[in-house]
Amino acid sequence: MNEQYKSGFAALIGRPNVGKSTLMNHLIGQKIAITSKKPQTTRNRIQTVYTCEEGQIVFLDTPGIHKAKNKLGEYMVNVAERTLKEVDVILWLVEPTTFIGAGERHIAEQLEKISTPVILIINKVDTVKKEEILEFIDTYRKLYDFDEIIPCSALRGINTEDIISCIFRYLPYGPQFYDEDTITDQPMRQIVAEIIREKSLHALSEEIPHGIAVVIDSMKERSGGRITDIDATIICERDSHKGIIIGKQGAMLKKIGTNARYEIEQLLEQKVNLKLWVKVKKDWRDSDFLIKNFGYDPKKLDE
Numbered sequence: 001m002n003e004q005y006k007s008g009f010a011a012l013i014g015r016p017n018v019g020k021s022t023l024m025n026h027l028i029g030q031k032i033a034i035t036s037k038k039p040q041t042t043r044n045r046i047q048t049v050y051t052c053e054e055g056q057i058v059f060l061d062t063p064g065i066h067k068a069k070n071k072l073g074e075y076m077v078n079v080a081e082r083t084l085k086e087v088d089v090i091l092w093l094v095e096p097t098t099f100i101g102a103g104e105r106h107i108a109e110q111l112e113k114i115s116t117p118v119i120l121i122i123n124k125v126d127t128v129k130k131e132e133i134l135e136f137i138d139t140y141r142k143l144y145d146f147d148e149i150i151p152c153s154a155l156r157g158i159n160t161e162d163i164i165s166c167i168f169r170y171l172p173y174g175p176q177f178y179d180e181d182t183i184t185d186q187p188m189r190q191i192v193a194e195i196i197r198e199k200s201l202h203a204l205s206e207e208i209p210h211g212i213a214v215v216i217d218s219m220k221e222r223s224g225g226r227i228t229d230i231d232a233t234i235i236c237e238r239d240s241h242k243g244i245i246i247g248k249q250g251a252m253l254k255k256i257g258t259n260a261r262y263e264i265e266q267l268l269e270q271k272v273n274l275k276l277w278v279k280v281k282k283d284w285r286d287s288d289f290l291i292k293n294f295g296y297d298p299k300k301l302d303e
């Protein structure tokens with residue numbers, strides 16, 4: 001074994017909306033996980049790979065840990081909490097604040113049960129005064145015995161290089177798991193579905209976005225290879241939501257489609273013909289069968 005090369009797994013955990021996906025995208029230098037202002041954006045575990053001369057870090061972005069209100073929520077929290085046990089180092093992201101809520105205490109309790117090293121990342125420091133940061137560090141230090149504490153801004157790229165070198169300190173020597181071109185384990189169809197969900201999250205106001213799932217019905221490259229046809233369905237929970245997603249004379253759906261198509265074209269590096277449909281599946285987030293059908297399969301966690 002190469003005694004210089006390090007490799008291992010780093011999990012990003014924390015409450016919803018603290019910036020886990022934003023930070024992971026920033027660290028690997030590519031947008032793989034979708035992000036939004038709305039909490040509970042990430043629903044599945046998303047694996048990405050960072051490779052450099054020193055070694056390889058496999059990042060696992062997880063859904064925000066929260067009080068689940070339905071079966072989909074339970075699934076999401078389960079994904080996040082199970083990930084804790086399977087990694088070499090944990091990056092726990094928090095808001096820059098001196099207020100520690102029940103959500104943070106719950107996470108601290110989970111971490112007490114395991115011995116994995118924990119790096120506290122105080123994110124979004126671009127939104128606070130520099131002088132305040134020491135106070136935040138002091139507050140969090142009382143909550144848990146962290147191995148390291150790093151303040152940063154994932155959005156502005158402040159202090160994020162320190163995170164990489166810090167992670168390597170906690171990784172074992174080991175082989176390169178993936179070739180250096182590998183960025184993610186997410187299938188292309190999945191990334192495309194997520195882009196459409198992200199654009200829906202961005203375009204729609206409160207309440208509705210949480211009840212949305214996106215399914216790719218078909219995705220085919222035309223012969224000649226310069227254009228891909230994609231048919232996708234946005235699933236929502238109520239007839240009234242369907243009306244809002246479609247919008248006046250289809251304006252909302254058109255906006256979501258245009259924004260998604262633009263980004264999918266960048267990703268696939270070719271023209272895309274995107275057709276979107278909207279379907280109602282009442283209360284799908286509480287149906288074991290439907291949540292599995294839409295890609296949130298508890299069995300997959302055992303793979």
Ligand SMILES: Nc1nc2c(ncn2[C@@H]2O[C@H](COP(=O)(O)OP(=O)(O)OP(=O)(O)O)[C@@H](O)[C@H]2O)c(=O)[nH]1
Binds near residue numbers: 020035
């Ligand atoms: N000002 C500021 N905003 C940030 C920073 N990092 C993330 N954000 C914003 O915070 C919001 C949530 O970011 P996400 O990356 O989606 O958060 P998340 O923790 O993955 O959220 P869930 O997937 O819902 O658990 C987005 O609007 C981001 O642009 C930061 O360093 N500074």
Ligand SMILES: [Mg+2]
Binds near residue numbers: 035041063064
């Ligand atoms: Mg996320």
